[in-house]
Amino acid sequence: MDWAPFTPQTIKRSWPGLRVGFYLLPPFDGLEATQPDSIEVIFSGHRNAAVEFGKRLCEIAVAPGTALVRGAEPINWLRVGEYSDSIVMYPDISLLQKLAGEAHAGPIELEPIVLDHDPVMLGVAHIMRRACTADLHISDMEASCLAHLLIRRLLARQYGIDVQDAHxxxxxxxxxxxxxxxxxxxxxxxxxxxxxxxxxxxxxxxxxxxxxxxxxxxxxxxxxxxxxxxxxxxxxxxxxxxxxxxxxxxxxxxxxxxxxxxxxxxxxxxxxxxxxxxxx
The missing domain is CATH 1.10.10.60 (Homeodomain-like)
Structure with a gap:
């Protein structure tokens, strides 16, 4: 990977059921649009950033290693005062519905939530960042397993649903x-x-x-x-x-x-x- 001085870096990878994007961005002041139903793990942290959620503008501080879960309504960055190093993961939302159904829960969707130093989010994010920056090979089966880990953790954290794995x-x-x-x-x-x-x-x-x-x-x-x-x-x-x-x-x-x-x-x-x- 070529880390040129002050040059934004964007690397994307995809597998059946899981897409990821690695972003190394310089400080910026202006809209940085995001996609819904995603998990962004912010490795760098932000001391003073501005985000847009719905019609609300918020000033926030984000600790290194924070996971920002976005639901159907995206959360957009408006200002970041330092370099941003993050991985954004897009698990297949149909898997969320499938696993929730197995737990006899009704139709659900991702809800916005901030998770500090969540080991599951960080563990999967570290693997995916290596896949983007260091060419770590991840098979379709491995990616599917990682997507399951993410969804199971979100179901547990957001809805208290503990999906058991028979295997x-x-x-x-x-x-x-x-x-x-x-x-x-x-x-x-x-x-x-x-x-x-x-x-x-x-x-x-x-x-x-x-x-x-x-x-x-x-x-x-x-x-x-x-x-x-x-x-x-x-x-x-x-x-x-x-x-x-x-x-x-x-x-x-x-x-x-x-x-x-x-x-x-x-x-x-x-x-x-x-x-x-x-x-x-």
Whole structure:
């Protein structure tokens, strides 16, 4: 991927049942229209942005890693004061109706909601961003599984509908435990995060926790932690004057060569290339 200085980047991918778009946009002041029935995970965060929802104009602050769910009525960006790094996912809404029907719920639709550091949204978003920026291959079957994870999570968060999977009877995590684990990871990205500590939060054995976490988010625990740390590194590269080595050490990488390889695996470029592209 070519990260040219101050040049907007848009990369789109699609599979049966799921479309995604990756967007790296410079600061802007003007309408940035969006499509309905989508999930936008904003990796960069916005300190002071303006959005249009219906006929209302709102000033908002968005933390890095926030998921913005749009329903039938789009939420449009009007102003963003810094670089925006986001992935927008469009799951097939017919799947929403199908799974809701299996739970004997009436016709439903997506409702606008903001989710902070939701591990399912972030897990799937990290996978999809790698598919866009680092040419990670995702098969149609894998994409379908990820779409199911998104829809099941939305049904649980918005409507309290827990759709059971007959093929995976006891592998998905409790929603409250998952939220607690997500917050713990975010609070400790610069410190030590051990599998045993995460499993203790969920009150599961390390083996069973790792199995449940991957079945719920699409990523193994270590993959999720690395993805969140690499995303923090990207923000530090774009917003601080810390050196590449200082950033790698700050997020727990003792071997800076390993940090560079992990960064390239997620973004298709090494940290110094991103630093140059951001003209820092």
């Amino acid at each position: 995976l009877p006891a592998t998905r995590m409790d929603s409250r435990a998952l939220d607690a684990i997500g917050e713990y990871i975010e609070e400790n990205l610069r410190g030590r995060i051990a599998l045993e500590d995460l499993a203790a939060i969920a009150r599961l054995s390390p083996f069973h926790f790792a199995r449940c976490f991957k079945a719920t988010t699409g990523l193994a625990p270590y993959q999720y932690v690395i993805a969140r740390r690499i995303d923090l590194a990207r923000r530090l590269l774009m917003t601080s004057t810390m050196t590449v080595a200082e950033i790698g050490w700050a997020i727990g990488f003792e071997n800076i060569s390993h940090f560079r390889r992990q960064f390239a695996a997620h973004f298709g470029i090494v940290p110094s290339q991103l630093r140059h592209a951001m003209a820092l």
